Amino acid sequence: MPCSDAEIRELTTLARDLRLTIVDVMAWSGGAHVGGSLSIVEILTILYFKYLTVKAEEPQWPDRDRFILSKGHAAAGFIPVLAKKGFFPEEELKSFNHFGSPFAMHPDSNKVLGCDASAGSLGHGLSMAVGLGLGARYLKKSFKTVCLLGDGECCEGSVWEAAMALAHFKLGNVIAIVDRNRLMIDGKTEDVMALEPFGDKWRAFGLEVIEVNGHNFDELAAALDRGWAATDKPVLILANTVKGKGVDFMENNVVWHYASGDSELCEKAKVSIMKGGI
DSSP states (O other), X not given: OOOOHHHHHHHHHHHHHHHHHHHHHHHHHTOBOHHHHHTTHHHHHHIIIIIOOOXXXXXXXXXSOEEEESSGGGXXXXXXXXXXXXXXXXXXXXXXXXXXXXXOSSOOTTTSTTOOSOOOSTTOHHHHHHHHHHHHHHHTOOOOEEEEEXXXXXXXXXXXXXXXXXXXXXXXXXXXXXXXXXXXXXXXXXXXXXXXXXXXXXXXXXXXXXXXXXXXXXXXXXXXXXXXXXXXXOEEEEEEOXXXXXXXXXXXXGGGSSBOOOHHHHHHHHHHHHHHTO
């Protein structure tokens, strides 16, 4: 359903708080993949606080919707949203990437409550989503599986094998989202390995493609509504985003793909987030 004005206000506040927490995680852990975590904040926020049916008190509930963070290096955004959803206390985030912590630089489904799939090796998430979609069909379950990919990992051939399988098996119970921030660790995606015409490639593989502003809740809601209504044709949401979104000196700057920061830099980042009203 479309977002009401009250929902937009609530989601905007949640997104701002998540960005502030990502900056904290960067400081607590001594470094994190901050740029690509900031670019998916609105996507994570609307998924976990409007669309995904999950139970924090019962993480393994069989009928829950599933979420796969294929771009696992963005755990600095994903793990905090799980905490904010109530899977574990936010205080525990201070141990992020410390020895003995369940929260590593990439999410581990055997250690992190609410995490449905371990990630880190890029290019594998969509294939796991295919498996979950087929499994749901076999078990006659109605849950949806949402897979969030980075555009940089779409250089991987396994992504396109999974896309073929999604269309071939008519897995309308799987929704793929690509974080199209146009930057990867080595630079611009179009310089490293050109993806365009990106949307047309997904269409050619048989998916319904919806292109949105990945920081606009109304556009995300309209696309996710379509994805949730799909039955026999999988939906691919191409979410145009800004790497480092919300922190003015990080935006569209590949230097902040992975970074650390002292207290002064983190405070500067937080001021930018608050000033932006995001």
